[in-house]
Amino acid sequence: MKIKANLLNKPVNFQMDDCQIEKVVELPRDQFSALVITPLTNQPFIAENKRWMFADDSAVHCLLALGQGSDDGVLIYSGGYDYPRLAAYLPGMRDILNARLERAADFIVHQGTEATENGSWSISCEELEKQTEITVRRGNGLDGMLLEALTHRGEVTSAALTDTGIDTVYHPGFCPKVPDQKPCYFTKLPEEQKTQVFYEAVETLRDFFGNENLYGVLHDGLQMPNEEILARGYLTTEAMLAAGAVMALPENSDISLRDILRYELTDDLSLIHSQGGEPVSLAQEEDLTRAERKRFSDVLDARVLESRAGEHGTELVIGGVKPERLERFRSVLDAYKPGEQSMGSIQ
Known part of the structure; x- marks a missing residue:
C-alpha cells in the first residue's frame, strides 16, 4: 500500500505546534506550484504579508496560502523573511477551512435569529474568535469567505463587515422575537427531515x-x-462542462471535446490551448459540416484538461493537439459567423 507523507530528517519529536491562521491568500496555480516545489525561494506575497505572521505565548500566527483549482494549502511563518522559515503542507485544507467557516456561519445565524427583536444583529470579531477560533479582520481573506458563507444562508438578507464585527440582517420569519411575524415552519423541522x-x-x-x-x-x-x-x-461531468461549469478535472479524466459537444452548449463557451493563445468561441460549432468535423477530428477528440472562467465566459482548456490546428479550427468557425463570407474548407 502506497501513501504520501512528509518525512522529517532525523526528527527530534512529533509534537504539533499551536497555529493560528491570521490571513488567507489565494495564489494563481503556477505561483502555488512554485511555492510547493521550491519553498525556500523568496515570494512577493510573503514579503507583502509579513505583519500577519508572528509568534507569541498562545500560538504561531501564520499565513495560509491556497492555490486556485487546488484543495490543498501551505501554512507559512516567515519570521520576518521573504520565504517560509516554518511551513506545513496541508492536504485538503480548502475543504477543512470551508467547513470551519460554515460552522462559524451556523453560530452567527443561530445567535442572531434567536436574539434579535428587530431583524438585525451584530457580533464582535472578538466574540466570534472566542466561540469559533476563527480570526476575522478586514482584508485578511477570511472576512470575504465568511461573508460569502453567510449570504448563501436562507435566513440572511444581508451581511457586512465593520471595523469591530459583523452586522447581519435576517428575514423576520426566521426570528421568533420579531413581533407580528409568522414563524417559518420549515426551520422547525428536524435537520434530517429538512434535508x-x-x-x-x-x-x-x-x-x-x-x-x-x-x-x-x-x-x-x-x-x-x-x-x-x-x-x-x-x-454528468460532460453535461456540466457544456453548461459552463467552472471546475477542475482529475488527472485521470479522459473527457474529450467531442464528449461535451453532444450536449447543448452555452453561448459563452470557448476553447483554449493549454499552451495559451486567444480563446476560440464555440458558438458556431453546430454549423460545421460532416466533412469539417472529420477533418478536425484531432481537435474534437482532444482531451479537456480544465474548465475555467475567462474574460468572455467559460473556457475549456485542451491538450494533446498542436496549437496551429486550433487556429485552423478557429478559421473554419469564424467563417460561419453572421455577416461573414464563408471561406470554404481549410486544410
Missing part, C-alpha cells in the same frame, strides 16, 4: 429542466457545489 424535503424538491426540478437549465438551477439558484451535483448524479 429530505430539500432533495425531494430537487428531484422534482429535474423533470422540468434540461441539462443546461438544471445546472443553473442547482448551482446558481440553490448554491449546490459542483462536487455534490456530480456525486448525486444529477448531471
Whole structure:
C-alpha cells in the first residue's frame, strides 16, 4: 500500500505546534506550484504579508496560502523573511477551512435569529474568535469567505463587515422575537427531515429542466457545489462542462471535446490551448459540416484538461493537439459567423 507523507530528517519529536491562521491568500496555480516545489525561494506575497505572521505565548500566527483549482494549502511563518522559515503542507485544507467557516456561519445565524427583536444583529470579531477560533479582520481573506458563507444562508438578507464585527440582517420569519411575524415552519423541522424535503424538491426540478437549465438551477439558484451535483448524479461531468461549469478535472479524466459537444452548449463557451493563445468561441460549432468535423477530428477528440472562467465566459482548456490546428479550427468557425463570407474548407 502506497501513501504520501512528509518525512522529517532525523526528527527530534512529533509534537504539533499551536497555529493560528491570521490571513488567507489565494495564489494563481503556477505561483502555488512554485511555492510547493521550491519553498525556500523568496515570494512577493510573503514579503507583502509579513505583519500577519508572528509568534507569541498562545500560538504561531501564520499565513495560509491556497492555490486556485487546488484543495490543498501551505501554512507559512516567515519570521520576518521573504520565504517560509516554518511551513506545513496541508492536504485538503480548502475543504477543512470551508467547513470551519460554515460552522462559524451556523453560530452567527443561530445567535442572531434567536436574539434579535428587530431583524438585525451584530457580533464582535472578538466574540466570534472566542466561540469559533476563527480570526476575522478586514482584508485578511477570511472576512470575504465568511461573508460569502453567510449570504448563501436562507435566513440572511444581508451581511457586512465593520471595523469591530459583523452586522447581519435576517428575514423576520426566521426570528421568533420579531413581533407580528409568522414563524417559518420549515426551520422547525428536524435537520434530517429538512434535508429530505430539500432533495425531494430537487428531484422534482429535474423533470422540468434540461441539462443546461438544471445546472443553473442547482448551482446558481440553490448554491449546490459542483462536487455534490456530480456525486448525486444529477448531471454528468460532460453535461456540466457544456453548461459552463467552472471546475477542475482529475488527472485521470479522459473527457474529450467531442464528449461535451453532444450536449447543448452555452453561448459563452470557448476553447483554449493549454499552451495559451486567444480563446476560440464555440458558438458556431453546430454549423460545421460532416466533412469539417472529420477533418478536425484531432481537435474534437482532444482531451479537456480544465474548465475555467475567462474574460468572455467559460473556457475549456485542451491538450494533446498542436496549437496551429486550433487556429485552423478557429478559421473554419469564424467563417460561419453572421455577416461573414464563408471561406470554404481549410486544410
